[in-house]
Amino acid sequence: MxxxxxxxxxxxxxxxxxxxxxxxxxxxxxxxxxxxxxxxxxxxxxxxxxxxxxxxxxxxxxxxxxxGLVNAHTHNPMTLLRGLADDLPLMTWLQEHIWPAEGRVMGPDFIRDGVELAVAEMIRGGTTCANENYFFPDVIAATYRRMGFRAVVGLPVIDFPTPWAKTADEYFQRAVEVHDALRDEPLLSTAFAPHAPYTVSDENFERLRVLAEQLDIPIHLHTHETAQEVDEAVAKDGMRPFERLKKLGLVNERLIAVHMTQLTDGEIAACAAAGVSVVHCPESNLKLASGFCPAEKLRRAGVNLCIGTDGCASNNDLDMFGEMRTAALLAKAVAGDAAAFDAASALRAATLNGARAIGLGERVGSIEPGxxxxxxxxxxxxxxxxxxxxxxxxxxxxxxxxxxxxxxxxGERKLADTRLVGVDIDAIRDKARGWRQRIAAEDPA
Missing domain, CATH: 2.30.40.10 (Urease, subunit C, domain 1)
Known part of the structure; x- marks a missing residue:
């Protein structure tokens, strides 16, 4: 029987x-x-x-x-800035448009509405997890929780005041509070999110290193994004940003290094030896003319290479299928090798590698029992x-x-035969249009 x-x-x-x-x-x-x-x-x-x-x-x-695809680097509230300041170099884009716009509108409502729009877009595109890097992580977390979306919520640290925090002590205090509040959330975890070496001091990096070890969480930051960034760091500090991070004890398996378009062979070898994860954001880097991440060199060296979209203000979408294709094609051109970064490797970078980078490799990123x-x-x-x-x-x-x-x-259905489950598309669209009217009216362009 x-x-x-x-x-x-x-x-x-x-x-x-x-x-x-x-x-x-x-x-x-x-x-x-x-x-x-x-x-x-x-x-x-x-x-x-x-x-x-x-x-x-x-x-x-x-x-x-x-x-489900894992977007290993994104700024999802910035979905509301999609297309605001296109066709500009990085620092002009940031200093003359994006940072001023954020200064005018950043707050809980902007954060919530931007994340709602982003989650709907990501689910429709097969993305089920995001590594988030933005301000008001408490609001971000609450929105992800309400929408049932898996995310690593970045705990921001930067050396100047923002609507989220005014001083270094406040950034760290609020970071720990958000981390503690999310300890028992099944779909949410945290990572420290210092902005970049050029906006975070040695003192704050040292505090980050100690706290990240104590809390057992990653450190997620932009670095080596442009040649200008590296040149200015050498002029200021007498060393490249990666060397400074290594000197501060941050080059280890906790580090999620985003962009990395300017790398020497020695830096690639050091990433592999230390267990650093690198997030390749090819479309954002192309759009801002930031440079080319040596994806195939990193992969061949054994670096855990992931894929991210960056934010919609510099991409301008959260399309991980498009990002995979661009990453694979660009890697071939940069390597001068048509066999570089093959399709299976690109899919792995957009799934399991991303999950491993953000500390979720034992939970998601592949279809395996358990x-x-x-x-x-x-x-x-x-x-x-x-x-x-x-x-x-x-x-x-x-x-x-x-x-x-x-x-x-x-295990919960979020998209059924192309239709979002439990999401009011019309309400999200109306809110996005309202933000466009407000932000466009105040942009200097």
Whole structure:
């Protein structure tokens, strides 16, 4: 007598399952079994039908089921600044437009509405987790919690006053308060988010290092973003920013170094040896003419290379499919090697590598038993993705985010047949238009 089928919450049958781990594997006609928000098994679909009695069954006949994408660096409240000051170099963009606009509008309402818009956009594009870096992390966290989105919430530190904090002591006090408040949140964790070496003092970096060790959290910062940044650091400090960070004891497995367009071979080797994660933001770097991250050199050296969109003010979207494609193509051009940063590596950088960088590699980033069910289904039967020879290549080089049909976060359905679940799109759109009227009226351009 055969055993009775096991009762589970969810069974997802997919034409292809792309688990990411093992690397480069594609499973034909498999099912992912989810119970209590956890992936409990991945088995051939015909076996799953006899082994499990799901409360919900989803059949994805022409889809690839992938891990939810991990946006390893973003400033999601800045979604409300999308397109405000385009076609400008970094420092002009920052000093003459973005920082003044933020000074006028930054506050809890701006933060909440920007994150709402960003979460809706990310879910529609298959992103299920973001590494956030912005002010008012308490409001950011509350918005992510309400929308059921997984995130690492950055705890900002910068050497000048902002609406969030006025002094170094206040930045650190408020950071610890937010961290403590989020200790038991299942979808939320924290990282310190010092802005950049040129806006944070040695004293504050030393405080960060000690506190990050005590709290066991990462340090997430922009560095080596432009040649100008590096040159000015050498003139001021007599050393490159990376050397200064190393001298301060910050070059270790906690460091999430964003952009890294200006690197020597020695710095790449040091990143690999120390366990540093590097976040490649190719479209933002291209748009601001910041430089080219040597992605393939980093990957070959063994550095944990991730992908991020940066904020919508410098991208101008949160499209991780577009970012994967750009990252892969740019890496080939920079390396002078058509085989560089292949499709499977790009997909891994946008999923498991990002999860590992932010301390969630044991929970999400791949489709494996024991991990949380953060999943995205991508239709591949569109004319634009036909004919289909290699699934991973099609996902990276031909697929658009509009082909994402279904998304789950922690086993909860967030997108059902391209429709957001529990999100008022009209209200989000109306709020975005209201912010546009206010911000555009006051911008000097």
């Amino acid at each position: 055969s055993p009775s089928p096991l009762s589970v919450d969810l069974l997802i049958e997919a034409r292809w399952v792309v688990p990411v781990e093992p690397h480069g594997v594609v499973l034909d006609d498999h099912a992912v079994i989810v119970n209590g928000g956890e992936i409990v098994a991945i088995v051939p679909a015909d076996e799953a039908r006899s082994l499990y009695a799901p409360r919900e069954r989803v059949t994805l006949a022409e889809h690839a089921l992938i891990p 991990k949380r069910a953060d999943l995205a289904a991508v239709r591949l039967d569109a004319l634009e993705t036909q004919p289909l020879y290699h699934v991973a290549s099609q996902l990276v080089y031909a697929t658009g985010r509009h082909q994402v049909s279904d998304v789950w976060i922690d």
